[in-house]
Amino acid sequence: KIKACLFDLDGVIVDTAKYHYIAWRELAKELGFDFTEKDNERLKGVSRMTSLEILLEIGGVTLTDEEKLRLADKKNENYRTFILKMKPDEILPGAKSFLKELKAKDIKIALGSASKNAMTILERLELTNLFEAIIDGTKVSEAKPNPEVFLKGAEALNVQPEECVVFEDAEAGVEAALAGNMRCVGIGSASVLGKAHMVVDGLHQMDYNKLISLEKE
Ligand code: G6P
Numbered sequence: 001k002i003k004a005c006l007f008d009l010d011g012v013i014v015d016t017a018k019y020h021y022i023a024w025r026e027l028a029k030e031l032g033f034d035f036t037e038k039d040n041e042r043l044k045g046v047s048r049m050t051s052l053e054i055l056l057e058i059g060g061v062t063l064t065d066e067e068k069l070r071l072a073d074k075k076n077e078n079y080r081t082f083i084l085k086m087k088p089d090e091i092l093p094g095a096k097s098f099l100k101e102l103k104a105k106d107i108k109i110a111l112g113s114a115s116k117n118a119m120t121i122l123e124r125l126e127l128t129n130l131f132e133a134i135i136d137g138t139k140v141s142e143a144k145p146n147p148e149v150f151l152k153g154a155e156a157l158n159v160q161p162e163e164c165v166v167f168e169d170a171e172a173g174v175e176a177a178l179a180g181n182m183r184c185v186g187i188g189s190a191s192v193l194g195k196a197h198m199v200v201d202g203l204h205q206m207d208y209n210k211l212i213s214l215e216k217e
Pocket residue numbers: 010011020043044045046047048051076113114115116117118137
């Protein structure tokens with residue numbers, strides 16, 4: 001029986017990828033190379049430091065660990081100037097009404113995000129109090145596809161993994177859900193998220209009945 005929903009943040013509840021892209025592109029520019037929107041796809045669901053590693057690999061740049069930390073901080077400072085300006089109208093279509101429907105049906109709700117900025121974003125979107133548990137990049141040591149972030153969410157909600165449905169837009173996130181023995185709804189394209197139990201374009205296509213159809217017999 002499904003008792004809880006665990007939500008990824010970036011790409012599921014809000015589109016922060018565009019702000020990440022601007023900040024990474026500026027950093028690449030300073031380092032003297034181009035960073036395209038297609039390159040940006042590779043950073044979805046990936047931690048900040050791993051994103052930097054990928055960026056440097058694209059630019060063919062080698063740096064010391066100290067330099068890498070400095071640049072990751074710099075990118076984050078820049079990224080934060082964008083998210084600090086976010087407003088509730090940036091919540092993706094259908095997300096808030098689905099969260100509210102789940103609440104009304106007594107389905108527990110948690111966040112499972114790799115981002116260390118998740119609290120700031122939820123506050124800006126005025127969504128914080130819809131979540132009973134918030135597991136973000138400050139609380140996990142293993143990145144997706146490791147299931148840690150979702151297993152911690154299930155534990156915080158006091159439910160079993162088999163009773164959880166994860167909503168994810170990144171392939172690594174879908175893999176994390178499956179590795180954690182959870183049901184998973186992919187948000188985006190079936191060609192990328194084909195391993196999920198169901199794929200939809202966005203949360204506007206979800207409702208309680210569709211959720212319950214994911215229950216195993
Ligand atoms: C999410 C995003 C990634 C981002 C990561 C870390 O998973 O999809 O693009 O790199 O969070 O975000 P942070 O806010 O901690 O830099």
